[in-house]
Amino acid sequence: MNKERFKSILLGFLIILNFVLGSRILIEKKLWPTGYNFFSNIGNLRISKLYENIVSYFTDGNQYEIQVLNPEKILLNTGDQTTRISLSPNDNSFEEIMSETNEILKTAFSMPSEMFTEIDKEDLYSALSVESVYLSYARKYSINLFEEFLGADTDGQTKLSENEFADIVISYSANGSKCNVYMADFDTDNYYGIGINYNSDKLRDLCDESVKKNGSEGENVINYSFDLKFDQPFGSQKTTLNPLIQVYSTTSEMPVIKAVNPIMKDEENVNETIIDNILNIFNINASTMRRYAEAGGTLVFVENNATLKIDKNGYLEYTAMDDGMELSNASGSEYSDIINLNSITSKINKALGNNEAMCLTQSDDKTIINYDYMVTGTRVVINTDNISSGVSAKVENGHLLSYKQLMRHYSIKSETSSPSEFFEALDNAIARYSEFMNEININKMFIGYNDNGIVGDKYANWIVEVDNVIVGE
Amino acid sequence: MFKKFLSIMFIAVALMAVMPISGYAFGNTVSLYETGTSSNIIYIKRPESHSASTSDKTYTISAVGEQGTKIKVYRYNPSSGVCELIKNETYIGASGLYSVVVDLTSDSNIFMVTAESGKGSQAVRIDIDKIKKSTIDRLKNVTVTIRNFIW
Known part of the structure; x- marks a missing residue:
């Protein structure tokens, strides 16, 4: 191969590289630190979406699930x-x-x-x-x-x-x-x-x-509640357990996990790159939206058809106006809604750099879809004033009406802790009601991590779901 | 005379106050024929008839009772002729539910579950026989309905 030919190949390669890197800067990166991106509309073009899909196909892998x-x-x-x-x-x-x-x-x-x-x-x-x-x-x-x-x-x-x-x-x-x-x-x-x-x-x-x-x-002997007849009331027995609750004779050590708020770069500053990515996911146009901070430091992004709020504790709330954000390939079925919502949650988790799995959890309202974080195969039960699951979204007829998420990353620490024994946990839970209750039915009991919204170490313990409490005589 | 009468009365009252407690405090061993002073402090839920057969290595006894009831579990030792303490005292909590796993070390196992509360004391004998798994499987075929769907 002669020298000229080698130079031509090298030049061609550099030109292609120039276009690839240039397009990445225009589509994915912000140009100014305030989040304003002159070229953000390019990211909404069909060809840009195609490019993003191709990139995500090769890079997504099974990072989280x-x-x-x-x-x-x-x-x-x-x-x-x-x-x-x-x-x-x-x-x-x-x-x-x-x-x-x-x-x-x-x-x-x-x-x-x-x-x-x-x-x-x-x-x-x-x-x-x-x-x-x-x-x-x-x-x-x-x-x-x-x-x-x-x-x-x-x-x-x-x-x-x-x-x-x-x-x-x-x-x-x-x-x-x-x-x-x-x-x-x-x-x-x-x-x-x-x-x-x-x-x-x-x-x-x-x-x-x-x-x-x-x-x-x-x-560790496992009995179902029905094995022990705890599902059947007798005489003055006030507590009944769902028949399939598992009664463990002992509990084993569980790792301690640490809840981290990924939205904060440090104590004062939010991670603008993550915010940009989240705005993109909700189709909020960075060039036309209005951005301001509320008194508590919550960032508010307002567009004609939606409002997105991100507070310093990592709580994200998207509220759509009118019909809501149309989800792609929506057929209006519950299945299609779940699949579409998975895509949004996956993108957000990817933007947060999370590797935790999430699982679908129960919701009383058919239009609300909930997810909880899973760490080392154990559920993290969220319990804050704003939200009681990792993700909670309202989807109707293929349109996203609202989306809430407590953005978290959970790291596994080397130390372990032992959850309390089954009956100790059950007794403690019931003791809260015992003054005024006549009968109580426990719907579910499982070991999980309880996240009250405050970052830091979390210890595995029993989660007790009370089905109904009958008060008085 | 009056002083003597007072002394006797004082001793009698003190004895009456102590008697209910000392009368039903179970120690490290209990007799196989112990029944206690009451029969309604705990209710054994499993085994319902106070006897069972299993091929398993352990058996879980379950019971319900009032909060604060003190439970102890004893195993009958044929060589000593008494039931010896194997599970130290546990108090029933707010749920009113109690269960204990006992090892089945011989073919015929006798346990005594004792309960003590302000109402008195109770001792319940529980017999668990260990039988071969093949026998249990045969029994299950006869007694337990494993649903046969139309294939």
Whole structure:
């Protein structure tokens, strides 16, 4: 190769590099420290979006994950209480077992709805007393959502369309050729089951291996509340537990985590790059918006059709006017709304540099979609004046009406702490009501991190969800 | 005479005050035939009939009672002929719920769960037999309905 040809190739390479880097500066970076970007409109052009999509395709990877259909917990039932184990998303075998159970659920939900049989609660309990897998979800899913997330061949499942399920049990037959799938809707007291032809050898092997590896040899015995009859009131018994609450005989050490507010560069200054990225995500035009700071230091960005507030504690609140922000490829279904919201939350988390997973959690309002942060497979329960979950968004007919997030990064510390014992936590929770209560029903109990909005160390402890308290006589 | 009468009265009152407490304080061992002074301080929820069979290495006993009730668990030792303390005192909390995991060390295990409160004392005998897993599986096939769906 002669020298001239080499020079031409080098020149060509430098010209291409010039365009690539130049476009990045124009589209992604601000030119002035106040956040005003003369070229910000370029970022809204279709070709720029295409460029962003190509870049994100190559750079996103699996940096963090929003778990749309992951159980919060998987329990492997062996037929004995001593060897029963609980897996969190952080355990090695969790992913493999979940992938196999999803295949089983996909097969079950592809069956005609007439095949689903209404069963008694006791049938479900029996299934939990033999070799089986219990999938406990952090929120309830309709049959349609299960079908769409799993990619099942749906027939509408009209028979079960009124119900939502957060508790699913899969039991397998001794000869390995069949599986039973049980679904529980405790709110409506409806239970369904279906038998399917599915080779359960793989699931059995995965479960056996996991029990061998993770079994505590009786050090931590797990009973369901129904095993101990704590779900049934008797005489003067004031407390009842949801039948599937797991009563642990002991608790194990958990890592201490540290909550960091990623929006603050230091005590005084916010990270303008993150703010720019967030404005882009909500399609707020930096050249036409109005920006001001409220007395408490909250930054307010006002555009004709939306307001975005970011306070110094990391609380983000987006409120759209009129019809709200149209989400891409929105079909108006709950599934499409969740997928679209995932995209927005993923972009925000990416802008924050977060690697934590998030999971969908329960909401009483159909139009509200909630997520919680997950750290080392454990849920972080947010409890502040502004927000009671990591993310809470209102989506209607494919339009985002509001979006709230407590922006956090959680780092795992080397020190550990031990959550209190099950009954100590339960007694402490109930003691708050005991003066005026007559009856109390505990809906859910699980170990999680409680974030009250103040940055710093967080210790794992029991989260007790009270279902209803009956006051007086 | 009056002084003597006063002294006797004082001793009698003191004894009456102490008796209910000393009368139902369970120590490190209890007799297999101990029943206590009351029968409604705790209610054993599992095993409901106060006896059960299992192939498991452990068994979880559950009970409900009033807040503040003191619970102790003893295991019968055939060689000494008495029940020896295996789980030291625990107090039932605001939930009113209590459970304890006991190891099943022999084929026939006898436990005594004792409860003490202002109402008196109670001792409940619980028998747990350990049987082979194959026997349990056979029994389950007969007694427990593992749902058979139409395949």
